[in-house]
Amino acid sequence: MATREMKAVDIVTGPVRLSFPSLFEKKATFRGSDKTAYQASLLLPPDMDLGPFQACMKAAMEDKWGKVIKLPAAKNPIKDAAEKDLDGYDEGWHFMNVKSGYAPSVLDQRRQEIIDPERIFAGCWVRVHLTAWAWSHETGGKGISFSLNSVQLVREGERLDGRRAATDVFDDIEVEDMPEDNAADAGDDGAEDLFG
Numbered sequence: 001m002a003t004r005e006m007k008a009v010d011i012v013t014g015p016v017r018l019s020f021p022s023l024f025e026k027k028a029t030f031r032g033s034d035k036t037a038y039q040a041s042l043l044l045p046p047d048m049d050l051g052p053f054q055a056c057m058k059a060a061m062e063d064k065w066g067k068v069i070k071l072p073a074a075k076n077p078i079k080d081a082a083e084k085d086l087d088g089y090d091e092g093w094h095f096m097n098v099k100s101g102y103a104p105s106v107l108d109q110r111r112q113e114i115i116d117p118e119r120i121f122a123g124c125w126v127r128v129h130l131t132a133w134a135w136s137h138e139t140g141g142k143g144i145s146f147s148l149n150s151v152q153l154v155r156e157g158e159r160l161d162g163r164r165a166a167t168d169v170f171d172d173i174e175v176e177d178m179p180e181d182n183a184a185d186a187g188d189d190g191a192e193d194l195f196g
Contacts, residue, residue, distance in 0.1 A: 009056050009059045024120075029099060042098060063134065069142065075142065081093035088123070099145075105151070
């Protein structure tokens with residue numbers, strides 16, 4: 001199926017790793033802030049071509065200022081992951097923070113909507129639709145950001161947040177069929193044994 005033509009400021013990434021995802025509910029954009037957004041950090045693998053991201057950034061600059069300007073490193077949205085002492089932020093990788101005021105669409109590999117937040121966690125591999133936009137502050141500062149539009153799960157990966165899936169922690173339980181009255185009695189007896 002052919003991909004629809006996109007604007008020059010839009011990009012659908014190849015597989016990237018999610019970090020600090022908040023795709024189903026808004027969270028503070030930074031510690032202590034009253035502003036909230038749907039957001040995530042994207043970890044870009046060492047072999048990922050950054051050219052398409054840079055092309056989007058240039059298009060956003062031309063839309064905003066009519067020309068391409070050189071950004072200071074602090075205003076560049078694509079940063080060296082090795083600057084962070086975090087799991088997954090390894091040498092050769094890059095990362096970028098993306099956000100949106102609107103809930104992004106989150107799809108599985110078959111483009112079916114994912115509604116269970118537990119399926120999307122830090123460490124998952126995803127493709128992401130982003131839009132670059134240029135901004136200016138009254139103080140004269142200028143920069144580029146990427147808006148988060150939609151996410152498609154590619155595959156699960158090793159969790160980066162240290163949490164373990166419940167299915168990896170618990171074993172199956174053999175449950176014997178018991179009449180309701182007996183089940184209730186067993187619960188009472190158990191309570192006495194534990195707390196009596």
